[in-house]
Amino acid sequence: MEKVFQGRVWKLGDDIDTDIIIPTQWLTLNDMNEMKTHIFEPLRPELASLIQAGDILVAGKNFGCGSSREQAPEGLHALKIKCIIAKSFARIFFRNAINNGLLLIECPDLPDHCAEGDQVEVVINHCVRCRGNEYKIPQIPDYIFQIIADGGLVKSMQKKNHLR
Template sequence: MDQIEHEVKGDTMEGIIRGRVWRFGDNVDTDMIIPGRYLRTFSLDELASHVMEGARPEFASQVRKGDIIVAGRNFGCGSSREQAPVALKHAGVVAIIAESFARIFYRNAINIGLPVIMAKVEADDGDEVSVDLRSGQIRNLTAGSEYRMKPFNEYMLSILEDGGLVNHYLKTINTGISGDEG
């Protein structure tokens, strides 16, 4: 249940993510994700050990690689804090599904290769969900329900597949390949 399913075709993943749900509500701000007292921490392990401390203190010790956050509206609001998506990704979170995101959090997550998906999804803690980034299909495998999201375009998928914007840029300049900015 805690595995990431990446169907590989050549060097590209097909964009299918599957994992266990952690449910959060509306207005989860960046101080809840990574409290301000840890912002001077340079260790990714240390950041990850305090992730979501302001919302659910048990999260950091119980999150597993491959877990998915499902939340309500305005996830990642508050101060612009690059450490917030970094801490989530390093802790093992492979995707965040929310009704809406704070714009800067959304960009910061994509920039580090963490899929952020805008959709209203009903799921409880521990449910298993799968997300197909290419087709836009989201399934709650536990409840047997299906949802839709706007599929990621090829350019966004390539950024995610490359592990973020910097890696994508380095790959692009090293291979001379340009993405479809469409």
């Protein structure tokens, strides 16, 4: 995973829970490619079909709250979202996202200063740039960044143990 990248913003609000990310009725599907088409269906039914590889979600506080279902970050990763930038994340979602190779960045200021369709530039461990402004972001420890870059915890352990 590159340390500097750009993407188009899809904007969401506060308290986006895992039932909104992937509704319960779709959890019985065995195919993630089919399941990902239902991402955000209760909130914005068309959104999953509009998201393109490399796009970036920007949300308010408490993104990923609710149940600890791993299908939520897995489905977002399957949509090839580059990262999610939010004011804050539910802790269990944060860990599940890392385990599934999905980059999450906490940035309390950006969501109030960007709009859907904006292009943002992310400079890992430094800032997010949008509309000519820079928003500081926290450091991502090297070992966490490596897990994400490898595609998730299982893939990272396989690589580390030469099991690929």
